[in-house]
Amino acid sequence: MxxxxxxxxxxxxxxxxxxxxxxxxxxxxxxxxxxxxxxxxxxxxxxxxxxxxxxxxNALARSVFERRSYTVGLITTDSFERFSVPVMLGAEDALGAGKISVFMCDSRDDPIREKHYVDVLLGRRVDGFIVTGRIFNEREPLDVSPGVPVVYALTPSSDPGDCSIVVDDAAAGRVAGEHLIRLGRRRIGHITGSAWFDPARRRAAGLAEALGAAGLEVAGDPLYGDWTEAWGRQATHILLRSCPEVDAIYCGSDILARGVGDSLRELGRRVPEDVALIGTDNWEFIAGGARPPLTSVDLGLSTVGRLAARRLLEAIGGNSRAGKEYVPCHLVVRGSTDDLPPASTGSAS
The missing domain is CATH 1.10.260.40 (lambda repressor-like DNA-binding domains)
Incomplete structure (x- = not known):
């Protein structure tokens, strides 16, 4: 049987x-x-x-009893995932302690797609939203139902009444400049990305502030352009033609710094003996793989995510905050700024 x-x-x-x-x-x-x-x-x-x-x-019974879904939506515009993934991982670290799940949606910088995702997630009764992206300029507030808390990470809201967790970009420029000054570098150039990108201007201002405090000025004008290796290579030639005595360069990204390093080698300049080099982002894939390994300013992206998640949990609990909150950055020193005195340089070709 x-x-x-x-x-x-x-x-x-x-x-x-x-x-x-x-x-x-x-x-x-x-x-x-x-x-x-x-x-x-x-x-x-x-x-x-x-x-x-x-x-x-019983999670379902708990959510019904407490009128919460124990889920949050994370809306990103970062299709490349370079910035949103560290933020998301930091947010999940903080939210996971409260057994809260995250729905991640990539709007691809499309307002219609973003609106669709917001409607879908509101239909799932998420407890709140974290909004992030690769463009750090201010953005319009997320269109959500009244009473649904939203925290902005990296990409701040244009509404000062919203809670935005952002990188301290001016400090990134200061940290880089102060490090180069400590190494005895005195003719420091700056190569960065697009001038319409708010953090690029803030990093340039931070560098100028650090140099000014030491009685120095940026060698030449800050060179704004694309966020590409190609621009890094081109800008290096421009900088050294106008300021052949440059003994250090601070770059607005690690990708730019890699291009800068290529051109310095082509021009016969050694890194760091002749020209010390610093990038921004501390992207391990780029910085660690450079030759020599690249000193870089770490912007604290995972910390941004963790803090955004904590602020969202506070807002869900009825204790919301307003305004921008800045996350500190720190320098990761590698071989491109070894503690060597600057060598005398000749004219660039």
């Missing part, structure tokens, strides 16, 4: 945990959710009882 299938084991409930721990179901709920005034001994006894009978909280 065929064996009769065993009935599925009954799932443990809050009442089972309460009976085993000798407390009320309400006390169990408070202990498991971390709420209420419960002694440490009672909480430990409840948690032990839950583990002994393999109790697993």
């Amino acid at each position: 065929p064996r009769r299938a065993e009935p599925p084991a009954r799932r443990a409930t809050v009442r089972d945990v309460a009976a085993r721990a000798g407390v009320s179901p309400g006390t169990v709920s408070k202990a498991l959710n971390g709420t209420g005034q419960i002694s440490r001994a009672t909480r430990d006894r409840i948690l032990a009882a839950a583990q002994e009978i393999d109790f697993r909280p």
